[in-house]
Amino acid sequence: MTASHGEHLTNLTLSVWRQKGPDAAGAFESYRIDSISDEASFLEMLDVLNEKLIDEGRDAVTFDHDCREGICGSCSLMIDGQAHGPQRGTATCQLHMRKFKSGANIVIEPWRATSFPIIKDLMVDRSAFDRIIESGGYITSQTGGAPDANLIPVPKPVADAAMDAAECIGCGACVAACPNGAANLFTAAKVAHLNLLPQGQAERHARAESMVETMDEYFGSCTNHGECEAACPKEISIDVIALMNKDYRKAKFANRKEIARS
């Protein structure tokens, strides 16, 4: 599976989605990479391509990237039809060329989802995720009023479970991988992180309700395909969706009671 150290891959063909702007028509263009070290990362291979394009006086390929450590969630490529490419639990920027073979034809596309419109080439607009967080993905605690941190003990298994969910990097691979373009894994990861913790209880139901409803405004609906979990570079478990659904149902019930009382 792994090529040995310091070897070169040769004769790669890249089919890259090029699109000038949000409203322009796009198409695949083919580029050749004659030789690249197997130690190079996938994005370093694109850097090499871009240097070559600039050399030839052509426009470089636009793509989002920043940390190149799998944590910022910027990188977002469909590689050969798979969100973030062939290596499980790995964001595009952490994928290395040693996972590919000489002579390969690699197809590179942006996330494809109606709620993530293409900005240019491989770059998409994921701000709908921010709208979901703004609608309730937080614990209200104004600066300055917090009690001593150890006054809120959190059992280790609870803290660990919250952390498992909190690891989401907001890249959008779950949406890109979902046949319905649903954002349930992203939303549920945040709901689970906050709703599992003692600090999150006061707003538990309001949070679930408002985040789910904002999610529904922007994204498709979940029909339990499970593709999201397989595509997630942080391997966040689909179980969080069950927790979110449960809290959402409870919230609806709790709210009905409140309306009846008022």
Place this chain on the structure above:
Amino acid sequence: MTTATDPRLNAKIPEGAIADKWNNYKEDMKLVNPNNKRKFKVIVIGTGLAGASAAATLAELGYQVDAFTFHDSPRRAHSIAAQGGINAAKNYRGDGDSVHRLFYDTIKGGDFRAREGNVHRLAEVSVDIIDQMVAQGVPFAREYGGLLDNRSFGGSQVSRTFYARGQTGQQLLLGAYQQLARQVGLGGVNLYNRTELVDTVVVDGRCAGIVVRDLLTGELQSHAAHAVVLATGGYGNVFFLSTNAMQCNVTAAWRAHRKGAMFANPCYTQIHPTCIPQSDPTQSKLTLMSESLRNDGRVWVPLNPGDARPAAQIPENERDYVLERLYPSYGNLAPRDIASRAAKRAVDSGRGVGPLKNGVNLDFAAAIERLGKDVVQERYGNLFEMYERISGENPYDTPMRIYPATHYTMGGLWVDYELQTTVPGLYAAGEANFSDHGANRLGASALMQGLADGYFVLPYTIGNELAPLLNKPIPGTDHPAFKLAEQEARDRYSRYLGTNGKRSPDWFHRELGKIIWDNCGMERTEAGLKQALADLPPLYEEFQNDLRVTGDGESTNQTLEKAGRVDDFFQLGMLMCRDALERNESCGGHFRSEYQDEEGEAKRDDENFAHVAAWEWNGDPMAAIRNVEPLEFETVHLATRSYK
């Protein structure tokens, strides 16, 4: 009041004993009443830890806040990548920690080149940060009883570091981002994403606002405000290869510098000892392996140069555990600058390991034997995985290979006690300012400082500045100064597009980085710095005449964005070398080979250099003027920094 020789560099340290200064400040400061706060507009550039926390808190207080980031979402700021942890003087271990000790460790770690007043305040508010972040739901590591866990970090003898697996920065940034998102949802903050600051505007000596460029359309726009905060991160990418995220740049700070904000100690840069060594020439960035690994990993190289046997075949008596030998009391936890130089010297002596012989071993075999594989996995599992993904090697079986890389910049915009730059109304927070770490930053202290500035300092000090401005008009964006700044920015970007030369911005960035790394990196010499200062101006001229930027200026163009950033890095690079050349001593991250003792340790010159160098723009970085803020030590006494 401490008075500096240059009145513009008066730090405005409050009166009183060191432990009372911040309280005295808060008791004396002017207040803006809650209903009046909405009459003030505050602009925050940058939404990393410092910017997100400042924007959220200022909005909670009632100010109108506009926040800007070049990222698509605040959640992507470079802060997200911090791994190891955040310090706080909670003394939850009962191991003798205190505000005073954190203060002292930070001053000493910074090699006695930081301002006492600021550092003490940082240590004081550190405890509030942990309370605040826990209340927000940051899932810090816990013990089985449910209380918070701690680990220790380089440069300290107590366990005061709070962490969330190997993703502390991520969890803290998401916490601050969520507070910011809440304010965006409530309408307290207008958020401008994918928008880059390209200039600051000064009218009658006060900061009047900013000019930004929309990265999707290329459109330039002015924004006026009562106060502007730059929380735009550090400039480590001047080296091209560093552990910083690819987009980190100095543009915001540099453009402010050109408008009158003095730039302090640019030569204080930090090289982090534990990064994965470079493996091939196309490499675009280096990856940090958290310093926390030094808690359990042992640094060693073969005793004999040229020993190419695999680690497992080298017997104990033919290994040199460099840090344990040189610094027995701190061992593998010696501070960063010291550990980095030890690694460099080991490699330079021909004892480097790995295919390119450009690293040292960080070995976990002893830890695995002592603690069991499960415990090691629990502590470092995700770091080990990350290492394996990048290097193709499994650190449970063979030692990691590490080498120092640029990581953090202690230098930055000069600020006073209120975090105000030398331009009134313009503030700098987080890594963008210079204030708290002196010549070397201790591990887990950058996250602490970013959040301290944003949550607990700026919200007070900005009010003190704004109170007297109530109901006074401020210059609007139709003021000629805004128009001029817009025009200058427009011309600049057209020039990059119109140069039609042969080399890409990245090509120039790489060349620049090589010069800076070779001459202004881990070890500096007078000759090397002079060479760099001779080589940089012609290369910069070539950049101006031979740059090639393809694409246009009316849609997303990352090549064009990069050109602007490289331009500013060039200018900063020259200033860094000048600063390093003028500082005729070794201190912290600034190691001048001419100034070392018989054992190769840094030799400070307190008589001549116990000061901050604050550089003033004068039309050209090579002509910048060096001003001085003397550092006065009232509480700690200057000592040789020893970790033996």
